[in-house]
Amino acid sequence: MDSDAEPDKLRGRFLHAGMTVLARDGYSGFKQASVCTEAGVTTGAFYHSFRNWKAFETELIAHWRVEATDRLVDAARSVTDPRDRIDALTTIALNLPHGTERAIRSWAAVDSSVHDALTEVENARRAAIADMGVELFGTELSQRLAATAMMLLTGFENAANPSIDDFEWAIRTVTDTALAFVDARQE
Template sequence: METSAEPDKLRSRFLDAGMTVLARDGYSGFKQAAVCAEAGVTTGAFYHSFRNWKAFESELIGHWRVEATDRLVESARNVADPHERIRALISIALGLPHATERAIRTWAANDPEVHAALADVENARRSAIAEMGVELFGEATADRLASTAMLLLTGFENSTQPSLDDFKWAMDTFTAAALTMTGADQTSE
């Protein structure tokens, strides 16, 4: 007898497989056969879980937003110390599924719905960064710094030769300069 948790587990397997295929094969390799093979199940199981490929794509983009933005932003909001919160945001930025996001950016260039979802995610991230920086930088500066942080992220994800070490250095250097510039730097004891 099938429990209500089993279809959800199978759907989750497909969504995780979709993220993996996007990361590994890019948008050009994002095909139903590849997703089914990655999930280790048949196309019949796919159609048992999703009405069609478009429904899967929509759910996958929603899944990506929850996992790579909403859940992470909420965890950063729970960090009480504003300096630690900024460090948490940098850690989140470094840990994003960059290869998947690179593929989603390519996909967004060809699909207006994905483009709108990507714009919503970028706006949600920028707004969250600004909101979490207000305590240290004030509203206007936090907003500008959030926009700059997003430019660093999107530049990294669009780079033909992305280096996580270079991205980390850029984020750390940018943050240190912002903290020093605004007098919000925290000296070590």
């Protein structure tokens, strides 16, 4: 195996473990020992991969943004049919790592750099949703629907007892209503 790939593979294990620990234990349980245990390696391996805990946190947040926003938005943009694209966005919203995101939202309340990253992610998501909806809904309605979708997502992720079924019902009802409005306007 390529020796240059080994450090990257180990870093990836730590990042995956960090996302898992956040989802499972919340921000209050997000500790180096838990991440190392989840990754199945020692703290020595951790320090071989990351300069310190803060460097790991910074890289983890960047990893989350790429995996839970940038990569997914790129995939949705590749869908050519505008209705299929809206359906792809809905599927993405339903399959985000909600436990991890819930923990990141808690973390953002006490860490300004995480808050800034969360704000950037929310803005990027809202802009992407609006941009991908313009063809069907026009600029103004697309921007309003994107804001509504983000409020539904953040409300779901901040709820004390979130229900994925309720979230799915809400997001699909908003989408179906907007599409019915567009269809009626075109008749």
